[in-house]
Amino acid sequence: MISKSLFENGRYLALLVISIFVVGITSYNSLGRQEDPSITPFVATVQTFYPGASPARVESLVTKPLEDALREHPDIQELDSSSINGVSTIIIEADYYLSRAEIKRVWSELRGKIDRVTPDLPEGATKPVFDDDLFTDFVKIIAISADEGIDISPSLLRREALRFADAARKVPQTRRVKHYGLPDEEINVEIDGTALSSLGLSIDDVARTLALADARTPAGRLASPNSALTIEVAGDFADIQGVRDTFIKANPESVSGIRISDVATVTKSETDPPLRLALSNGRRSVFLAVEMKAGYQVDKYSAQFEAFLEDYRANAAEGLTIDTTYDQSGYTEARLAGVAKNIIAGVLIVVAVLFVTLGWRAALIVALSLPLCTLLSMVALNYLEVPIHQLSMTGLVVALGLLVDGSIVVTDEIRKRLLGGDEPLEAMQQAVTRMTVPLVSATATTVLAFTPMAILEGPSGDFLGSLATCVIVMLITSLLLALSVTPALGARLLPGAMTERPAWWRSGIVLPKARDWFATSVDWSLKYPLASVLLAASVPILGFASVSTLTAQFFPGTDRDQLYLRVEMPKSAGIEATLELVRALDDDLRAEPLIRRVDWSVGESPPAFYYNLRSNKRNTPEWAESMVLTYDENQTNALIRKLQTKFDRKYPQAQILVLGIDQGPPVDAPLEVVLYGPNTHTLRVLGEQFRQRLQELPDITHTKLSISPAAPKIEFQLDEEKLRRLGLERTQVAVLVDGYLRGRFGGAVIEDTEQLRVRAKLERDAWQDAEQLLNLQIPVPGQLGKPRFVPLSAVGELEIVPDDAPIGRKDGERINKVQAFLTRGVLPEEALKLLRQSLEKNPIALPDGYRYSFGGDSGEREGVVNDLIGPVGLVMSLLLATIMLTFNSWRLTALAFGVVICAFGLSFLALALFRYPLGIMALVGVVGSIGVAINACIIILTSFQQSPAAASGNRDAMRDEVLDSSRHIISTTLTTFGGFLPLILEGSQFWPPFAMAIAGGVLLSTIISFYLVPPAYVLLGAPQDNRIERAQLKASKGALA
Known part of the structure; x- marks a missing residue:
């Protein structure tokens, strides 16, 4: 027995404790640290x-x-x-x-x-x-822009951003640096359309000439017996002047010929229009998003990067501003510090409770077991490569309420035997023998309860898996310590009967009147077992009945000083129109006293500043998205509601969503209906009907269709007869017009390590509106092979018509997603319930071959719950085997299973009483409450089995066993409740439902432990031939023989 060796040799005990501290602290320092789990x-x-x-x-x-x-x-x-x-x-x-x-x-x-x-x-x-x-978990987002009042060219901004990115990649442990809003540079050859047609050339001809003039093709190798030389043809574009000097056609009146510069303006500039833009506090910027290597500590990395940033700023070009728009380390440190503060407060409450109930020495032993268990768990977590973040810390919080149970039970058992006059070694050995089976069984059942969460796959598994893993690891280490170190410490430190004084701070408070009242109530429950069982069972039954009043939730929101806007203009909008609206929104946002910073990405998604945000938009001119920081995280939700109302009224030309940060895996929209069917037009009609039905619901801010109303487009109606006479085909006309408008690439200019492509296109002033397009000159075959030019109007006419609607598909089947967004703070399940009622009352008729399903929060939650339920069959089988091996009785196994079911009902009741939603985190709390409930049940039932009188049905003996177990059961209940009390009182969206499910469920579980388990044991018929009696009888027969 390990505990015996540790007790008899204090050096071994000290060495083990010191080793756990050293190895645990070392492992903790090696663990990765980040704010949230990575997806x-x-x-x-x-x-x-x-x-x-x-x-x-x-x-x-x-x-x-x-x-x-x-x-x-x-x-x-x-x-x-x-x-x-x-x-x-x-x-x-x-x-x-x-x-x-x-x-x-x-x-x-x-x-x-x-x-x-x-x-x-x-x-x-x-x-x-x-x-x-x-999904990229960026640690830093840096904005590079010009100083206030200084104008900086896109070219210079691009070079400075790329220079910074190259330097940032050299910071140790940097995985990569991505840029957003980086200007694209090219060599623009803007050609005069009249001059071009007078030369009998097209845009394709110019691009082809430029490509041929940029000699970059190797001309082979000259090999001889003594040498081998590479041959190149000189004449590639060394600079922009080389492009200007390129001959495009011989001039009969001049020896020099006609150059590009004679018919075009050649400039190095940003693509026109730009593909993407970024604004930082109202100024043109480039965002550099920095990602840290996996497994490293964000606080240490951030300190290194800040040192680099300080040095870089000192040597940066004048007039350049380098700002940090997002720093994950600050949030990580604040989040982990907040959790640590709650853990410390919980530990203090635990120690205070044990000081009152068991005395100061017992409280000291349990208080020492907490850091030992935590540090020993760090060794396992380091081996499993589980980083420290909000969810793994949540696992530590869950385990905090559960892991003290073993230490409390063993310490109290040793304390009682020492006070009864046993020698320390004997008291320790008997306590360990008595408690090994209940503790192993209770730990195994709790570990099995968390197993489905630990093996959960997908984004939800990424989010919850580390939590469950931490709980399982800490429970196992707690069990190991409870059966080895804690008994040795208890036998050495706890007072014995000869030295004990009646002071309450030594052996725990004794309340004779309360004890007498409790004994009387237990006697009554054993005398009237059926009435007691029915009364006690009514409490969890009430909890199950209240489930229907609980609002379902996926994952809660988070209290954070961040919000973001998603702006979507009509599909026909250009990036300039989007930028104009963004600047107006930016002015409004920065005028808000609660807002301290605003950053925008236009034409693409910004860098993800939270782990579940997707950066999946690019080259989308009608799209913009902002990152907004506030001064007060507690007022952010109210600000979101205010801004949503204001912008809906002020900017009706765009769909503007003001959104907050939510926990959990990514969800595209909180409320979603997915329509399936073969025909796009029918799907669009049905989608509009569902959209109107959603819009009628209260608290819906915006709705959106994936098959959205068509944008206008210009359509050329070409005359077939005219095309035939001119010798043209439709495809030729389309290619020629595309070449005029978008241009054609030919050649490139190399600057340092960058290649700037040369684009030949028509002057933009020549095609500003639809009427000007009709004047575009189309080359047609002429006499003697010389082309002649006719205006586009000569081959047809144009008209403005609706464009085709987008087409969505899912697994090869056409779909239309109808999405709805809610007022901040309104749970999606509440809106979904109203939608279901509306559809039941007035259904939308679906043609044959069409169907719909619900997505959004509801769909994701259903998927996660199904994944959690998936392995329940295997888990329940293992749970059954564990309890059966513990009791060796089908009736007691059935009773223990009943206690597990009751634990669910008690947690549901606690949530209902305080009107918390039933989200995934609340379900985690429900599972966590099972451990304490089943622990108390096993302790009481095994005490009955190990007492011949109680096992035979003697009710006085049963009452004495219940009273004997009551002190550590009450202690574990109060310590669990106290440990979670700071989280309940914190008032955030994340912690209270989870903490209430555990703490409230555990507090109510005392009713089941004391007033359902003992009388149910009576009703089941206390088996005379229990395994203890059989073992004793067998031993006595062997002695007689």
Whole structure:
């Protein structure tokens, strides 16, 4: 017995305690630290551009071939796609059961499949871009901009941003640096359309000439017996002047010929219009998002990066501002400090309770077991590579309320035997023998209760898995310490009968009247067992009945000094129109006294500043998104509601969503209806009906359709007869117009390590509106092979018509997603309940072949709950085996199972009494309450079994056993409740439901422990031939023989 060796040799005990402290602290310092768990990259996107193609053509020629190839892979769980005008986007979701290494393998194999399909895509479609970097946990986001009042060119801003990124990558433990809002530079050759047509040339001719003039093709090698020389043709574009000097056509009247500069303006500039923009506090900026290597500590990394940042600022160019827009280390330190503060407060409450109930020496022993257990757990967590973050710390909080049970029970058992006159060694050995089976059984049942959460896969598993792992690890280490170190300490430190004085602070408070009242109540319950069982069972039954009053929730929001805006303009809007609205919004936001900083990304998603935000928008001119910091996290939700109302009224031309930060896996919208069917038009009509039904609900701020109303487009009606006479085809006209407007690339200029492509295009002033487009000159075959030019109006006319609607698909089936967004603070389940009632009262008729399902928070929550329930069969079988091996009685096993069920009802009742929602975190608390309830049940039942008189049904003996166990049961109940009390009183959205489910459930579980378990034992018929008696009888027969 380990505890005996530790008791008899104090040096061993001291060495073990010191070793645990040293190894535990070392392991803690080696653990990674971050604010929240990282989401495994299960999701990737494939984006392909097919300029000018309608959604139907994009779907049939691009999206479907790619989908068919991707669906062949066995590890793909779901495919969602969107085909809009000129763009195909496919969202791939890999199987949740894959490891990170396996996911990388899957992504690599999918890239190969895409490469094999790419040659079959239509001409004009770009190469598909595969992006598996949607969820990135950035530690720092840096904004580089000009000082207030200083104008800086996009070119200089780009160079400074890239220079900073190169320097930041050299900071130790930096994984990568990504840039957002980086200006794209190119060499623009803006050609005079009249001069170009007078020369008989087209944009394609100019681009071809530029490409041929930029000599970069190797001319071979000159090999001889003595040397081998590479041959190159001089004449590549060394600078922008080389582009200007390029000859495009011989001039009969001049020896020099006609150069590019004679018919075009050549400049180095940002792409026009820009693809993306970033604003930081109203100024043009570039965001640099810094990612730390996995497993490192964010606080240490942040200190290193701040030192680098200080040095870099000191040597940066004048007129440049380098700001930190987001720093995860500050949030991490505040979050972990807050949890640590609550843990310390809980520990103090635990020690105070034990000081009163068991005396100061017992309280000291249990207080010492807490850091020992925590530090020993750090060794296991370091081996399992579980970092320290909010959820793993939550696991420590859960375990705090559970792990003291073993130490309290063993300490109290030794205390009682010492006060009864036993020698320390004998008291320790008997206490360990008495409590080993109950403690192992109670620990095993609690570990099994958390097992489904520990093996949960997918984003929810990333979020909850570390919590359950921490609980399981700490429970196991607590059990090991409770059966080894704690008994040795108890036998050495606890007072004996000869030295004990009646002072309450030595042996615990004694309240004779309360004890007499309690004994009387237990006697009554044993005398009238059926009435007592019914009365006690009515409490959890009331809890189950109250479940229907609880509002379901996925994950709670978080109290944070951050919010963000998503702005979506009409599909026809250009990035300049979006930027104009963004500047107006930016002025309004920065005028708010509660807001301290505003940053914007226009045309793309900003860097993710929270672990569950996706950066999945790019090259989207009608899109903008902001990151907003406030001064007071407690007033952020009220500010969100205020801003949403204000912007809806002030800016009706755009859909503006003011959103807060929520916990848990990513959800696109809190309320969502997904319609399935074959016909896009029918899906659009049905979607509009559901959208109107959602809009009628209270607290709905905005609704959105994936098959949205079509944007206008310009359509050329070409005259076939005129085309035939001119010798043109429709495709030729389309290509020529596209070349005039978007330009054609030809050659490139190398500057340092960057390649600036040369784009030849028509002057922008020549095609500002639809009427000017009709004046574009189209080359047609002329006499003697010389082209002649006719205006576009000569071959047809244009009209403004509605564009085709976007087409969405899910696993190969067409869909329309109807999304709704809610007033901040309103639970999605409440709105969903109203929607269900509306649909039941007045259903929306669906044609044959069409159906709908609910997504959003409800769909994700249902998926998580199903995943948690999945392994319940195996867990219940193991739980049954554990309890059966403990009691060796089917009746007692059934009783223990009944206690587990009652524990659920008690936690539900606690939530209902204080009107908390039933979210995933509350369910975690419900599971956690089972441990204490089953622990008390096992202790009482094993005490009955180990007492011959109580086992035979002697009610006085049963009462004495209950009274004997009551002190440590009450102590564990009060310590668990006290440990979670600071979290309940904290008032945040995250902690109180979770803490109340545990603390309230455990407090109410005393009713079950004292007034249901003992009388139920009587009703089940106390078995005379229990295993204790059988063992004693067998031993006596052996002695007689």
